[in-house]
Amino acid sequence: MAVDPQRPSGGTPAPQPGVPAPEPGVGKPDPLLVLDQVTRTFGGLVAVQVDHLEVQRGTITALIGPNGAGKTTLFNVVSGFDRADGGEWSFDGQPLAGRPAHRIARYGLVRTFQLTRTIARLTVLENMLLGATAQRGERLLPALLPPLWRAQEREITDRADELLDRFRLTKLRDDHAGTLSGGQRKLLELARALMTRPVMLMLDEPMAGVNPALTQSLLGHITALRDEGLTVCFVEHDMDVVMGISDWVAVMAGGRLVAEGPPYTIGRNRAVVDAYLGKRHDEPEAMGEEA
Amino acid sequence: MRYQRVFVPALVLWFLVMVPVGTASAQGEEVPRGPTFAARALQALIDGIQFGVIIAITAVGLSLIFGTIHLINFAHGELVTIGATFAFFLNASAAGPGWHLIPAAIVAVAFGALLGAAIDLGLWRPLRARGTGLINMFIVTIGLSLLLRHIVLVLYGTRPGSFVQYDIQNALDLGPAGITPRDLTVTLLSVAVLLGVAALLQKTRIGTAIRAVSANRDLAEASGIDVQRVVLVVWIIGGGLAALGGVFFGLVEIVTWDMGFKLLLLMFAGVILGGLGSAYGAMVGSLVIGIVAQMSTLWFPADLQYAWALLALIIVLLVRPQGILGQRERIG
Amino acid sequence: MDFEVILSDALRSGLGPIAAIYALAAMGLNLHFGYTGLLNFGQVGFMLVGGYGLAITVSTWGASMWLGVLVGLASAIVLALLLGLPTLRLRADYLAITTIAAGETLRLFYRSSWAEPTTGGVFGLQRFAKDFYDLNPVPRGSYGVWLVEFSARDMWVLIVAWGLVVVVGILLALLVHSPWGRVIRSIRDDETAVRSLGKNAYAYKMTSLVLGGVLGGVAGMLQAIQVQSVSADSFDPAVTFFLYTLLVLGGAGRILGPVIGSILFWFVLTFLDSALRQAIDSGVISSDLISTSEIGAVRFALVGLALILLVAFRPQGILGSRKEMLLSGR
Numbered sequence: 001m002a003v004d005p006q007r008p009s010g011g012t013p014a015p016q017p018g019v020p021a022p023e024p025g026v027g028k029p030d031p032l033l034v035l036d037q038v039t040r041t042f043g044g045l046v047a048v049q050v051d052h053l054e055v056q057r058g059t060i061t062a063l064i065g066p067n068g069a070g071k072t073t074l075f076n077v078v079s080g081f082d083r084a085d086g087g088e089w090s091f092d093g094q095p096l097a098g099r100p101a102h103r104i105a106r107y108g109l110v111r112t113f114q115l116t117r118t119i120a121r122l123t124v125l126e127n128m129l130l131g132a133t134a135q136r137g138e139r140l141l142p143a144l145l146p147p148l149w150r151a152q153e154r155e156i157t158d159r160a161d162e163l164l165d166r167f168r169l170t171k172l173r174d175d176h177a178g179t180l181s182g183g184q185r186k187l188l189e190l191a192r193a194l195m196t197r198p199v200m201l202m203l204d205e206p207m208a209g210v211n212p213a214l215t216q217s218l219l220g221h222i223t224a225l226r227d228e229g230l231t232v233c234f235v236e237h238d239m240d241v242v243m244g245i246s247d248w249v250a251v252m253a254g255g256r257l258v259a260e261g262p263p264y265t266i267g268r269n270r271a272v273v274d275a276y277l278g279k280r281h282d283e284p285e286a287m288g289e290e291a
Numbered sequence: 292m293r294y295q296r297v298f299v300p301a302l303v304l305w306f307l308v309m310v311p312v313g314t315a316s317a318q319g320e321e322v323p324r325g326p327t328f329a330a331r332a333l334q335a336l337i338d339g340i341q342f343g344v345i346i347a348i349t350a351v352g353l354s355l356i357f358g359t360i361h362l363i364n365f366a367h368g369e370l371v372t373i374g375a376t377f378a379f380f381l382n383a384s385a386a387g388p389g390w391h392l393i394p395a396a397i398v399a400v401a402f403g404a405l406l407g408a409a410i411d412l413g414l415w416r417p418l419r420a421r422g423t424g425l426i427n428m429f430i431v432t433i434g435l436s437l438l439l440r441h442i443v444l445v446l447y448g449t450r451p452g453s454f455v456q457y458d459i460q461n462a463l464d465l466g467p468a469g470i471t472p473r474d475l476t477v478t479l480l481s482v483a484v485l486l487g488v489a490a491l492l493q494k495t496r497i498g499t500a501i502r503a504v505s506a507n508r509d510l511a512e513a514s515g516i517d518v519q520r521v522v523l524v525v526w527i528i529g530g531g532l533a534a535l536g537g538v539f540f541g542l543v544e545i546v547t548w549d550m551g552f553k554l555l556l557l558m559f560a561g562v563i564l565g566g567l568g569s570a571y572g573a574m575v576g577s578l579v580i581g582i583v584a585q586m587s588t589l590w591f592p593a594d595l596q597y598a599w600a601l602l603a604l605i606i607v608l609l610v611r612p613q614g615i616l617g618q619r620e621r622i623g
Numbered sequence: 624m625d626f627e628v629i630l631s632d633a634l635r636s637g638l639g640p641i642a643a644i645y646a647l648a649a650m651g652l653n654l655h656f657g658y659t660g661l662l663n664f665g666q667v668g669f670m671l672v673g674g675y676g677l678a679i680t681v682s683t684w685g686a687s688m689w690l691g692v693l694v695g696l697a698s699a700i701v702l703a704l705l706l707g708l709p710t711l712r713l714r715a716d717y718l719a720i721t722t723i724a725a726g727e728t729l730r731l732f733y734r735s736s737w738a739e740p741t742t743g744g745v746f747g748l749q750r751f752a753k754d755f756y757d758l759n760p761v762p763r764g765s766y767g768v769w770l771v772e773f774s775a776r777d778m779w780v781l782i783v784a785w786g787l788v789v790v791v792g793i794l795l796a797l798l799v800h801s802p803w804g805r806v807i808r809s810i811r812d813d814e815t816a817v818r819s820l821g822k823n824a825y826a827y828k829m830t831s832l833v834l835g836g837v838l839g840g841v842a843g844m845l846q847a848i849q850v851q852s853v854s855a856d857s858f859d860p861a862v863t864f865f866l867y868t869l870l871v872l873g874g875a876g877r878i879l880g881p882v883i884g885s886i887l888f889w890f891v892l893t894f895l896d897s898a899l900r901q902a903i904d905s906g907v908i909s910s911d912l913i914s915t916s917e918i919g920a921v922r923f924a925l926v927g928l929a930l931i932l933l934v935a936f937r938p939q940g941i942l943g944s945r946k947e948m949l950l951s952g953r
Contacts, residue, residue, distance in 0.1 A: 081815065105821035117816035119809045120950040129802070130809050131820050137802030138822070140830055144797050153802065178950030196820055363716050365664070365723070418935060424951070427934045429662060429719060430871065433864045434934065437927030444920040445913070552860075556727050559720045567716070591737065598731040601724045608709040608721060 022265075024250075024257045025052035032057040032200055032231050033078070033109070038087035040070075040077050040255075047073045049255045050087075055200070055248075060226050061233045062242040062263075065252035066276050071235045072114060074252070075204050079111045080104040092199065106133065108199030114208060114235075116185040118192070120178030124169055127177050127188055128160035129153070131195025160195060167191045167221065183214040190221065201225070203234035207241055219245050243267070251275060328589070330467035335585045337465075341474055341543065343561075343581020344481035347574045349536035350558040351488055352407075352529025354573035357562070358505035359518075359525050360415075361425060365432040367533060368555030369439035374403040374534025375541035375550060376447045383455045392456040396538045400531050407530020410435070411523050436552070444548045452546045477539050484535065485574055488528075492570060497524055505568065557584065557597060560604040566614030575615055579603075624901045631770035632897040637890030640777060640849045643784030644842045645889065649866045649873075649881030650791055651838030656867075657875035658799055659831040660811030662715050665706070665722030666866050668729050669839025671858040672698035674847035675733055675742060676840070681751035683741050688754035692844060699840025702729075703833040711828045727860055734855030747854030755779075755848050780849050787845075788882060791838060796878045807831055811876075812951060861923065868930040874940030876947075883941060896922055 031054035040048040048070040055061050063071050076082035078089055080101035088097050091109045105111075119127050135156070136142050137149030164170045167187045172180060177188060186206060193201055206222070207215050223245055226232055236242050242249060243263045250260040253275030259266065266272055326334070353367045378399035380387040390398075414435070418428060462469030470478075492498040503511040504521045512518050533551075540550060558573075561580045565572025580600045587599040607614065636642065648666055655661040676695030680686045706725055710718045733742045742748065759779040765772050773781060798804050809817045810824050817824045847853045865888070866881075873884025899918050902908040913921060933940070939948040 079819070081818070100823070100825075101818040102821050102823045105819055110821070111819055113815070113819070117813050117819070119812045119816060121812055121947050122805070122809060126805055130805055130817070130822075133821050135802045138806055140798075140803055143801035143803035144794065146797070146801065149802060176947070176950055192820070361716075363719060414931075421935065422949075423935065423938070426660075426662065426715070427938050429716075430867055431931050431934050433664070433867060434927045434930030437861060437864050438924050438931065439927075441920040441924035441927065445917050445924070556724050559724055563717070563720060592735060594735045595731060595737055598728045598735070601728040601731075604724050605705075605709060605721060608713070608717060612709070612713050612717065 022261050024260050024271075026054070026260065028054045028056040030057045031055060033089070033091050033233070035078065035089040036087055038074070038077060038089055039085045040073055040082060041085050046255050048077060048084075050074060050252075050257050053250060053257055053260075055231065055233055057231050058226065058229055059231060059247040060222065060245055061231075061248045061250060062246035063233060063235045063250050063252065064237070064239075064242055064266075065258075069252040069275070070255040071252055072204055073255075075111060075202055075235060078104075079109065079202060081111075105196065105198075108197070109202065110193045110196050110198035110200070111202040112186075112189045112193055112204060112206065114204040116182065116189050118177040118180070118185045118188050120176065122177055123174050124164065124177055124180070124188055125157070125160060125173045127192050128164060128195055129156055131192040132156040132159070133196050156195070163191045163194055168217075183210045186210055186214070186218065187221075190218070194225075198230065200231040200233065203232065205235050205237070207236060207238060215241070239267070326467065332586070332589060334468040335589055336582065337468055337470055339582030339585035340578065341470075341478045341481075341581070342585055343578035344478055344485065345536055345539045345543070346554065346557050346561050346581050347577035348481055348484055348539065349533050349554060350561045350573040350577045351485070351570055352525075352532040353558050354562050354565075354568060354570050355501065355505075355525045356529050358568040358570065359501065359508070359522055362415075362428055363432065364529075365429065365555070366410075366436040366439060367529070367558065368551030368553070369436055369443070370403055370406060370530050370533035370551065371537035371540070371554055372443055372548065372551030373406060373439065374399050374537030375546045376443055376537075376548070377402050377534070378538045379447070379452050379454065379541065379546045383452060389455075392454050392542075395454075396535070399538055400534045403534020403537075404527045404531035407526040407528075407533075408523060410530070411526035415522075415526075416519070440549065440552060447546075447548050449548060452541075454542055454546070457542060474543050477543055481539060484532070488532070489571070489574075491528075497521070501525060553597065557581075557600055560600050563604055564607050564614055569614070572614050579615075624898070624905050624907065627770060629894060629897040629901060633890045633894035634771045635773070636893035637886045638771060638781075639773070639889070640780045640784050640845070642885045642889040643781065643788055644845045644849065645866060645869060646788050646882045646885035647784070647791065647845065648839050648842035648862075649870045649885055650788070650795060651835035651842070652863075652866050652870055653875060653877075653881045654795065654799075654807075654831055654835040654838070657870065657877070657880065658804065658811060659807045659828060659835075660715065660814075661711075661828060661832060661835075662719035663722045663832070663835070664719045664863055664867075665724070665726030665860075666835075666839045667858045667860060667862040668722065668726030669699045669702060669836040670843030670846065670862065671726070671729050671733065671855070672702050673840025673843030674853045674858070675748075675843075677844045678748040678751045678847055678853040679741055681754075682743075682748040688751070691751070695840050695844045696837055699836045699843075700833055703836035704829070707829045707832045711825055711832065723860060723863070726858070726863065730855045730858050742855070743853075745855070747852055747857075749852040752848040752851050780845070784845050784849075787841065792878055792882065799878070803827075808876075864930070865926060868926055868933070871930065871933050871938065871940050874942030877940070877942040880940060880942050887941075892922060892926070895925065 033055040035050050035053040038048060038050045039046065063074070065071050073082060077084045078096070080096070080099055080103070084097060088095060090096055091104070091107055094107055096104055119130065122130065135149065136152055142148045161170070164173055167190070169184065169187060169191065172184065177185065180188060190203070190206065206218055210218065219241065222232055246263055248260065249263050249266045251258050251266060251269070251272045258271040258275050259269045261269070349367070349371050353364055356362055356364050378392070378395045381390045381395035381398060382392050414431070418431065457473040460471040460473050462471050463475065492502060500511070500516050500521050501524070503516055504518055508518060537551060540554065557580050558577065561577030562573045563576065564579055565574065565576025580603065583603050584596040584600040587596050591599065648670055651669070652663060652666045655663040673695040676698040677688070677691035680691035680694045681688055702725070706718070706722055710721045732738055734745050736744055738744065756776060756779065759775065761775045761778045763775050765774050766778050767773060799808065806817060806822055806827050810827055814824045869884035869888035870881050872888055873882065874880035896918060899908070899913070899921065900915060903910050903913065903915055939945050
């Protein structure tokens with residue numbers, strides 16, 4: 001049963017009280033990322049057990065859930081940084097199961113990390129240049145002959161400078177990334193991911209540990225990227241953020257996908273309330289208090 | 292990657308071609324007269340278990356240190372050597388007091404424990420306070436290893452030595468194989484010590500704290516465990532056990548200035564075989580390494596027995612890098 | 624005490640073939656450790672297979688030196704693959720343990736009675752470098768300035784060894800300052816980030832391990848040529864520790880770090896050695912305290928102490944930057 005997820009692209013839909021949330025695992029038009037029976041266990045513990053999940057092209061999808069729900073593990077599995085115990089998933093029709101992380105990134109599915117991973121001893125600009133793909137000078141023998149890669153290097157430097165300007169990092173261009181503040185690193189990581197010319201970005205808690213002003217700026221960047229045609233999926237704890245910018249929300253609990261739907265259907269969803277406050281969870285935590 | 296399973300043996304073959312077996316005639320001379328193959332195999336197994344439990348005693352400390360502070364202590368072998376040479380000084384050296392081996396061994400173990408504590412307090416704590424990173428600490432341990440080993444060389448000299456007591460004994464006859472009362476005692480004592488370490492880890496408060504710090508240092512610290520103290524205790528235990536292992540090894544084999552460094556590589560093999568950071572894994576792995584080393588002499592020259600044990604290390608990494616008792620790590 | 628002799632010894636050592644050979648091996652280690660963050664504690668293993676590859680080919684098989692050089696290089700590549708395939712996907716410490724174990728395993732194999740027909744066992748192999756010295760263009764005689772003097776034979780080794788150091792230094796400088804170098808320097812700090820950007824970090828680490836290993840192999844061959852013999856026991860694990868000491872001394876992750884480090888290391892080491900010897904001979908230090916035969920051990924101990932103090936107080940070495948070292952969190 002295919003349910004139209006209300007809006008294919010652009011703008012936040014007006015709240016429509018009374019519309020029930022669709023079933024978890026619902027089909028969507030033009031799915032970019034499709035997960036089937038993806039499981040990951042640690043010892044005997046099932047960390048992820050997602051039967052079916054589709055991410056629609058050109059949307060912002062939020063992945064929420066209480067601590068230990070398996071969100072980051074799912075990200076790790078899908079992006080090739082962790083091994084799945086079973087299941088299939090594909091990106092733009094390309095099967096990804098068993099593919100190494102770098103291959104998945106080259107297909108255009110690029111991720112960032114909860115604990116920001118900028119290269120401390122490279123300058124901000126060098127971090128950006130690292131992001132560019134298909135560089136001739138990254139191969140061993142051409143690397144020895146600068147004339148072979150100088151032109152390309154200038155080209156990607158120009159592109160990096162444009163992005164740095166967009167993310168207001170230009171004045172830090174020649175500083176070591178290790179000297180940046182947490183928020184600046186988040187911006188740099190996002191900008192660097194864009195250097196790969198991704199089709200879809202997976203952001204693991206992009207707003208964690210970022211001050212409110214920078215959060216607003218990050219949110220602005222993310223919606224702008226969506227409006228330019230990029231698909232974004234992100235893990236987040238802050239419900240205000242989730243409600244504000246996402247087109248679609250998927251809720252995980254205990255490794256499973258328990259609900260999904262447009263943001264306004266999620267807050268009142270029974271399964272979601274259970275997942276966050278429910279009987280089965282010993283540590284109820286108020287949404288949005290997560291560090 | 293599956294192709295590795297074919298590729299790596301092929302690469303091993305390269306070196307075997309580089310070192311072709313040219314010893315057919317040499318081996319032909321020593322026709323195995325006397326004991327049958329089965330008898331020799333049984334003897335090698337007994338020797339292997341005895342060797343394995345001694346490695347295990349020394350490797351447990353290495354593994355506990357790795358588990359709690361993620362430091363690979365390349366100087367751990369020197370703690371073994373110092374234990375053995377210190378006992379030798381008390382027991383057999385012309386310059387020493389000439390004590391009986393038993394009190395000498397006890398004092399040597401205490402000295403090893405103190406040395407472990409001194410290294411933690413005098414070296415690692417200041418380095419941690421300076422913010423020295425883990426990788427640099429690895430390099431400090433190789434410096435420490437060089438320093439201690441050559442101090443021992445100056446003080447002890449190059450001559451291999453034996454303890455005064457229990458040196459030469461008749462073997463107890465066990466049918467096809469035999470073991471001397473000395474070796475049997477060492478083996479049984481080693482097993483008892485290993486069981487004691489296991490009981491310490493499982494039953495006591497400090498043991499629980501050690502396991503907690505190994506499992507998750509931050510969580511342990513947050514739940515009020517004094518991590519610094521736990522680390523100090525681990526160094527004391529590690530130093531003491533290393534010294535004890537050294538005395539045992541010196542007793543069943545011989546005391547030399549570089550015995551610990553040679554044993555270190557076997558400890559590594561045991562620790563990786565069992566699973567890096569798992570104390571019980573280190574025990575099991577060391578036992579396997581000891582048996583591999585001794586059993587290899589059934590087919591290959593004795594001067595290669597350590598080499599086979601180290602080769603086992605590479606094969607284990609290929610087939611099951613997390614070791615026998617280790618678990619795959621969570622990434623990202 | 625004759626300070627001129629001490630200074631002459633120290634200078635000869637610091638500028639001599641052995642310093643160049645260690646500089647080469649340490650340049651390989653610098654590519655591993657300084658630029659890629661690979662903890663290779665068995666660089667001596669690469670030197671061993673390089674040296675023996677040459678010696679076995681010429682001495683045991685009777686083939687030409689050039690074939691021996693190829694075999695030595697190939698052996699270093701094979702060893703790098705052998706070590707890298709199982710461990711480069713694992714955490715960094717696995718490589719450290721495996722490399723130190725592999726270096727020692729090789730030494731044990733090559734010195735064993737089992738391998739004696741090929742490797743000469745504990746006696747090693749001799750007389751395989753004739754082709755090299757036949758190429759010596761340096762006219763007979765001795766050459767030198769001030770206190771330093773080298774024979775024509777040594778000059779030839781020196782020219783080749785320091786020549787290689789220069790060539791390798793230029794190539795490495797080109798490499799690490801290229802986009803390729805940017806990738807390996809990034810792997811040193813955060814391999815996961817590099818993979819997330821679509822780079823095959825494993826392949827880069829393998830390439831680095833092979834290249835650095837080959838440099839170790841070349842150093843091993845030069846050492847074999849220089850002393851006209853190989854013996855397994857000269858490839859002791861302590862050699863790797865020396866390499867680390869001089870690399871940290873000069874500055875890891877700097878092209879000239881291992882070169883300056885090696886020159887200074889051998890200068891200081893020989894200075895101490897020679898000074899101690901003279902002090903004991905002339906009675907300045909009582910021979911009851913240290914005997915001449917213990918000088919070797921004392922100097923090893925001093926190297927260990929120097930390494931500890933260096934890492935504790937100046938981990939960036941002579942050429943490195945303290946700021947970068949702090950950023951790295953190593």
